[in-house]
Amino acid sequence: MLKLIIADDERVIRETISSFIDWEEIGIKLVGLCSDGIEAYNMILDETPDIVMTDIRMPGLSGLDLVREIAQTNPQIQFIILSGYEDFEYAREAMKYGIRHYLLKPCNEEKIRESIIQAREECLRIKQQMEEKEQQSAMTRTIRQDAIFHLLMDGIALEREEGDIFEQKVEGLQDFYGQYIDLYQRPCHLCYVYFLERVYLEQVLEELRQEEEERNRQNIFYGIYVNNILLLFCYEQLDMAIFHEHWVRISEHIQLESARFPNLQSLLEVVLTKIKRYDTIYAIHNYRPIVILNNQNVLQHLQLIFQQLGDASEVTVKKMCKELRFMVDGAAQSDFLQMLGNSICTHLPALGICSLAEVTETVRDIQMKDEKEELRLLLKSVIDRMEKELCLPPQRYGMLVEKVMTYVEEHLSEQNLTLKKIAEQHLYMNVDYVSRQFKQSTGDKFSQYLTEQRVKRAKELLMNADTGKIQYVAEQVGCGNNPQYFSNIFKKLVGMTPGRWAAQMQKKE
Numbered sequence: 001m002l003k004l005i006i007a008d009d010e011r012v013i014r015e016t017i018s019s020f021i022d023w024e025e026i027g028i029k030l031v032g033l034c035s036d037g038i039e040a041y042n043m044i045l046d047e048t049p050d051i052v053m054t055d056i057r058m059p060g061l062s063g064l065d066l067v068r069e070i071a072q073t074n075p076q077i078q079f080i081i082l083s084g085y086e087d088f089e090y091a092r093e094a095m096k097y098g099i100r101h102y103l104l105k106p107c108n109e110e111k112i113r114e115s116i117i118q119a120r121e122e123c124l125r126i127k128q129q130m131e132e133k134e135q136q137s138a139m140t141r142t143i144r145q146d147a148i149f150h151l152l153m154d155g156i157a158l159e160r161e162e163g164d165i166f167e168q169k170v171e172g173l174q175d176f177y178g179q180y181i182d183l184y185q186r187p188c189h190l191c192y193v194y195f196l197e198r199v200y201l202e203q204v205l206e207e208l209r210q211e212e213e214e215r216n217r218q219n220i221f222y223g224i225y226v227n228n229i230l231l232l233f234c235y236e237q238l239d240m241a242i243f244h245e246h247w248v249r250i251s252e253h254i255q256l257e258s259a260r261f262p263n264l265q266s267l268l269e270v271v272l273t274k275i276k277r278y279d280t281i282y283a284i285h286n287y288r289p290i291v292i293l294n295n296q297n298v299l300q301h302l303q304l305i306f307q308q309l310g311d312a313s314e315v316t317v318k319k320m321c322k323e324l325r326f327m328v329d330g331a332a333q334s335d336f337l338q339m340l341g342n343s344i345c346t347h348l349p350a351l352g353i354c355s356l357a358e359v360t361e362t363v364r365d366i367q368m369k370d371e372k373e374e375l376r377l378l379l380k381s382v383i384d385r386m387e388k389e390l391c392l393p394p395q396r397y398g399m400l401v402e403k404v405m406t407y408v409e410e411h412l413s414e415q416n417l418t419l420k421k422i423a424e425q426h427l428y429m430n431v432d433y434v435s436r437q438f439k440q441s442t443g444d445k446f447s448q449y450l451t452e453q454r455v456k457r458a459k460e461l462l463m464n465a466d467t468g469k470i471q472y473v474a475e476q477v478g479c480g481n482n483p484q485y486f487s488n489i490f491k492k493l494v495g496m497t498p499g500r501w502a503a504q505m506q507k508k509e
Contacts, residue, residue: 001029001184002123003047004116007040007054007063008082013105017053020109026117037061038488042447044070044077048420048431050123051116053080056094060488064094069482071097073416076126078119082107127185147181148222149283149290149342155272181264182235188267189238189260193230195253201225201282201289204254207246208232209287223284226275232284233267285367291335302327302340306347311398314391321387328379337375341366344382349429352399353389397441403427404438408450412457413476419446454478455493458486462502470498 004023008014014033023030031047034040038060044052052070056063067079080101081094095102100122101115196204208221223232232238240258247254261267275281282289305320312320324344331337345359345366362382369375389399397405407422419438423431438446454477461473471483479486490498 001027002051002120003031003049004028004051004053005032005034005040005043005047005049006030007034007037007052007058007066009035009055009058011035013055013082017112021113021116026113026120028116028120037063037066038485038492040066041069041485042445042451044074045418045447045450046435046445048074048418048435049077051078051080051119053082053112053116056081056083061485065482065485067094067097067099069485072481073418074420076123076130078122080115080119145220145222145285147346149285151181151268152224152272152283155268183265183268184263186235186264187260187262188233188235188264189258190267190271191230191232191238191240191243192257192259193232193243193247194228194255194257195251196225196228196230196247197251197253198225198228200251201230203250204230204247205284205287205289207250208243211242211246221284221287224271224275225282225284225289226278226280230284231271231274233264233271235264290338302343306351309347309351309390312390317387317390321383324383325380328376328383331372331376334370334372334375337372337379338366338369341375341379341382344379344386348382348386349427350400351386351390352403353386398437400427400434401438401441404434404446405449408453412453413478415478415481417450417478451489451493454486455490458490458498459494459501462498463505473498 006014006017008017014035018030018033028051031049032043034043037054037058040052040054040058041061043049044066052066054063054066058066061069063081067081070077070079075098078101079094079097079099080103081099082103082105084105101119103111103115193204212221221232221234223230225231238258240256244254244256247256261270280291282291284290301323305323308316309320327340328337331340342363345362348354348359362378365378366375369378404419404422404427407426408417411417419435420431423429423434427434435446438444438449442449444452457477458473461476470487471480474480474483474486477486479489487497490501494501496504
């Protein structure tokens with residue numbers, strides 16, 4: 001669901017707008033109301049909204065300054081400007097930054113709703129363009145294939161329980177894997193291929209691969225094969241007529257049926273429920289069937305191990321890694337070793353052990369090996385690294401959050417420093433997932449932490465600089481393009497301007 005923030009210094013306006021729109025009906029989540037520009041800027045850093053509705057004149061940081069700042073770090077955000085007639089020159093300036101939605105106060109409910117829907121459509125269009133561009137990347141395709149593969153494996157391992165418990169557990173898995181794939185936004189299409197005998201499976205998949213290559217399409221197909229039924233699903237609309245034309249030549253008994261789901265989450269809930277009762281399941285990975293032995297004990301034990309590794313002591317880490325090595329030694333089939341290795345690798349980024357790019361490379365190595373002994377050696381090297389990393393002296397906030405903090409410390413002078421940039425370009429993870437982990441570990445939102453680090457560094461610099469060099473200090477803490485914003489956040493935290501604080505410190509000396 002798309003996220004929206006409302007920023008206006010008039011309480012009655014922001015609360016009225018928030019109350020008269022049915023946000024769920026238009027597919028938008030209202031994540032916050034802000035009373036000034038600085039509060040709005042910080043909330044944008046924390047929530048990474050898709051749409052921001054802002055008054056153009058606000059204390060602290062004007063709506064125009066807000067647009068100017070965010071345009072440098074996240075140009076995809078859609079702004080809706082609220083303005084009085086006398087502010088039209090300000091609005092014209094905002095248009096230079098690509099602002100398309102401009103509302104004059106007072107404005108009625110219908111105009112506001114219409115502008116939000118237009119901004120929503122523009123967001124969805126931009127997201128689709130970005131996703132299509134990402135799908136050109138071989139690494140992205142591999143990551144998404146692997147994420148679905150392991151989500152299916154972990155879903156199979158869940159015990160079937162009464163009521164909504166099973167669905168809640170599925171949602172828990174999706175919260176973890178949602179950092180890699182779009183589970184909630186894009187519609188998904190499912191194709192049932194009935195009466196497909198196992199002997200024809202590879203041939204059908206090869207036909208599908210060739211068809212995609214010939215048409216130069218970039219669909220990423222996921223799939224499951226069980227009991228003579230192939231379930232194929234992807235984000236794009238499936239051409240059932242072409243599928244049938246090709247596959248009926250392979251086996252005249254094949255029958256096709258299609259279904260559309262609002263998102264991948266709802267599709268997976270249906271698929272997992274259908275396949276759990278079978279002993280042998282094939283996951284379709286890169287147009288290849290990979291057997292998943294539905295061994296409840298093994299899969300559940302693997303889940304339990306990684307649950308315990310989250311905040312484990314050194315003794316527990318060594319014990320759990322010993323268990324993993326025992327599972328590797330006891331595996332009798334190459335397919336099972338590949339499944340085991342892929343599952344281990346998928347959990348490594350969440351433990352803060354390696355980046356998603358490293359995981360993708362290791363998974364690729366696992367898939368390329370067929371010999372059991374080679375696979376065992378590779379898997380044990382992965383387990384050895386995991387044990388070594390997890391047994392390092394304890395870090396206060398966990399490896400993932402420590403990596404965020406280290407990046408902030410080393411890049412504090414960057415003007416475009418955001419959690420979105422750190423998550424997507426440095427950690428290769430979903431920004432919402434990283435944001436939740438940061439808040440859960442530190443108790444603070446990222447924007448608050450970033451502001452505190454900027455002020456802390458500024459104090460250190462001001463102790464060694466003349467008060468006339470405020471511009472230099474602002475540049476060193478990432479606020480060089482907006483010294484006024486730097487002064488505002490400094491005063492908000494310290495209670496006085498940077499110049500006055502520096503003067504007082506010099507008097508004390």
